Amino acid sequence: MVKKVFTSNRAVAEAVKLAKPQVVPVYPITPQTTISEYLAQFVADGDLKAEYIRVESEHSAISAALGASGAGVRVFSATSSQGLALMHEILFAAAGMRSPIVLVDANRALSAPLSIWNDQQDTISERDSGWLQIYAENAQEALDAVLIAYRVAEDRDVLLPCMVCIDGYFLTHTVEPLEVPTQEEVDRFLPSYNPYAFLDTENPMSIGTFTDPNYYMEARYAIEVAMEKSKEVLAKANKEFAEIFGREYDLVEKYRCDDAEIIIVAMGSVCGTIKDVIDSLREEGEKVGLLKIRVFRPFPREQIKEVLENGSKVAVIDKNISFGMGGVLYSNIKAKTNADVYGFIAGLGGRDITTEYVREIVEKTKNPSREIEWIGLKKEEV
């Protein structure tokens, strides 16, 4: 273990180097680009022995990743926003073909209007693709999540792709102190890749076939079973991760929730700000807690239910919007708990979620006037 000060993009690149993928097809897009650049340099310097494919689009990045995975190697790709949307079609194919690809998405708003800044609309919009989704709060979590992602995705009980979601700029371009594990530690946690089914001239197999109504539902059901099973696999991986690296993770993180009268639910980098506000509010005598959703797919509904159903009021912060319905995390939370839940749309297109806004959310949850509120909206500009 070495202490470093890195951006999350650099942290991700270090994790990828340690995970040793053999094929890395990537296409540049802000704010993911520096991940591709670090990896290109690692390959150029011989520090990462991988075939680096400079594809002509994100669609081809994920297609080449899926082809390479089908040919039996560990792969990595990274993208953001429009790039992830361009990958959309193949994301579903990757899950359906049970390909344990790991992809990092630098969360960024979707056009239009064109924005390079952060929200989580891009990955949230891929929630039904069959990929696991882990959201990182900081650079350390981003690095660790990549290693955990490979471990879980490649587990024979899972065999599903996994997306690690890191907030654009707030994480991708912000330096933070973190611990970079050694290769020896990572090798203990993440064994070398042993593909389950692959293109082999000695044992020919057809992968990605055409399926009529007699078999399609079963294939989709198998994904659902694997997704549910991945909760146990994640728990086991988190436990071993803690033993080797000393950092503990769960599908959710509870922060000062035990006696909380109001629990904020959120994902990603904003959780850092929320924790600070909670500390201040606690000093002021307010019983507020945070339930951080670290793994959004599979949705940790048992843990969510258990934490939220203590008669508390719940404020869900969404950096996304399902138009006509409200935030997606809000809808998901509301579907899985009987608690009193309010939704707050905030931080779209890079709008800061300040400590004042978090306080406003707490106030509005105490005295609700509407089920869904937009926070930080400039009403005069609408």
Place this chain on the structure above:
Amino acid sequence: MEISEKEFLAPGHRACAGCGATIGVRLALKALGKNTVAVSATGCLEVITTPYPETAWDIPWIHVAFENAAAVASGVERALKSQGKDAQVVAFAGDGGTADIGLQALSGAMERGHNLIYICYDNEAYMNTGVQRSGATPYGASTTTSPHGKESFGEDKPKKNIPMIMAAHGVPYVATASISYPEDFIKKVQKAKDIDGPAYIHLHQPCTTGWGYDPSKTIELGRLAVETGSWILYEIEDGDFHVTYRPAERKVVDEYLLAQKRFKHLNEEERNRIQKNVDAICTEFKI
């Protein structure tokens, strides 16, 4: 030429009787042999050969989507390379998957120089979805989206010239071929295999359903295309262009056009226009 009797595409698949695409794949795989990994674009070939839980492929095969066969093949090729495996990667895509929706991925793969063979099986329309016009549909052909009618004689644009677009990428080996000239095609596949780098073969193949002719006439139609100069067999090796087959005496285009339902609506003037276009191209190629 001795053509291997070994088959790597099993019978019993779901192709129409008289399918030209499967003849092309069988010939290509005879030339490539067992140590080959195939990639298919979505399309007739993929659908007819892999109705789960069956497969006609006796070599490893992968399909992902319509427009990305070249990108998937790029990933397969690099993954094999990274494992020190020397299997030949071959991608099969139709004319829609090549000339239209897959052109970007193909351009990228060819320009990056992957060691793979890309074979476009060109039946000149979207046959899998029911004969819609593609960029490779020839002038005058009636398709379900370029139908002839009171104010239309069918497709009003010439066929997109994909082999020349590939040649412009500096691909070391580019060839056109026809399933009706198996020796010429097999030789070209073998050359493509021997080359270290990308190779592109544009394989013309009649389609009984889309072109409208009796299934027993597939090979004959393919020959007529070449013998009339409507399809020219050539190769471009490291930029060096050769015509690989010259008909002893070029037949009139009408023989080819009138044998197919898709051209039956054309009047004499329209057919003469096509003859003139063919003459101009053949003069250029000294055919």
